[in-house]
Amino acid sequence: MTGLRPLIAGNWKMNGLKASASELGQMIAGAGGPAQKADLLICPPATLVLAFAGAVQGSPLRIGAQDCHPNPSGAHTGDTSAEMLADSGATAIIVGHSERRADHGETDALVRQKAEAAWRAALIAIVCVGETQDQRDAGQTLEVVGRQLAGSLPDGATAANLVVAYEPVWAIGTGRTPTPKDVQDVHGFIRDQLTQRFSGEGARIRILYGGSVKPSNAAELMAVPNVNGALIGGASLKATDFLAIAGAVA
Numbered sequence: 338m339t340g341l342r343p344l345i346a347g348n349w350k351m352n353g354l355k356a357s358a359s360e361l362g363q364m365i366a367g368a369g370g371p372a373q374k375a376d377l378l379i380c381p382p383a384t385l386v387l388a389f390a391g392a393v394q395g396s397p398l399r400i401g402a403q404d405c406h407p408n409p410s411g412a413h414t415g416d417t418s419a420e421m422l423a424d425s426g427a428t429a430i431i432v433g434h435s436e437r438r439a440d441h442g443e444t445d446a447l448v449r450q451k452a453e454a455a456w457r458a459a460l461i462a463i464v465c466v467g468e469t470q471d472q473r474d475a476g477q478t479l480e481v482v483g484r485q486l487a488g489s490l491p492d493g494a495t496a497a498n499l500v501v502a503y504e505p506v507w508a509i510g511t512g513r514t515p516t517p518k519d520v521q522d523v524h525g526f527i528r529d530q531l532t533q534r535f536s537g538e539g540a541r542i543r544i545l546y547g548g549s550v551k552p553s554n555a556a557e558l559m560a561v562p563n564v565n566g567a568l569i570g571g572a573s574l575k576a577t578d579f580l581a582i583a584g585a586v587a
């Protein structure tokens with residue numbers, strides 16, 4: 338950590354039904370324990386944002402979303418705008434997750450528009466970047482991450498409106514993680530990019546690590562310089578694991 342309050346964010350991806358409110362209830366119940374060292378955010382599927390946002394009222398937990406359309410409204414069947422998510426009680430939106438980049442062909446330019454949409458709705462944009470296995474093997478990690486940052490981050494980022502998540506694609510859902518040294522190198526690079534572009538604000542924007550974070554590796558990963566929290570997939574579906582990870586921050 339670099340003195341920034343950590344953010345532990347859970348991305349439930351396409352998982353969760355109304356009955357999952359009981360898991361959320363356990364998170365709320367445990368949020369006052371060791372987990373209170375971090376800001377806590379759960380990003381359920383859009384279908385649950387409204388109900389979950391109501392459920393967390395009065396607790397330290399916040400609710401976010403996983404994607405948004407760039408436009409505030411209009412003829413876009415099946416899409417959801419940032420304004421709709423804000424209206425449902427979301428406080429943040431994940432944009433540019435590698436699964437959306439891969440499954441929906443999202444470009445850096447589109448991700449940037451989505452981040453701007455989140456800001457237009459007064460929400461935090463959590464912008465994801467990360468290299469594939471092939472890119473890593475070719476020694477292109479920093480080049481890829483640098484290009485994604487340059488293309489995906491809008492001008493005007495502040496510590497209050499932007500979080501960056503570094504998620505190596507090959508580490509997502511695989512049980513594999515980079516070494517702490519590798520994480521340190523990439524997060525240090527991201528920090529440099531942020532400070533070059535956003536000056537003093539860039540030093541205070543939180544940089545999350547994501548990819549197979551679990552209770553057993555959280556303390557080691559969260560202790561790496563310039564790691565200011567985690568974006569957690571699978572392990573965020575279980576309250577005990579999510580809270581244990583939050584409790585492991587330095």
Ligand SMILES: O=C[C@H](O)COP(=O)(O)O
Pocket residue numbers: 348434504508509510511512547548549550568569570571572
């Ligand atoms: O957004 C979360 C990431 O894709 C990480 O997922 P994972 O923790 O299941 O590897």
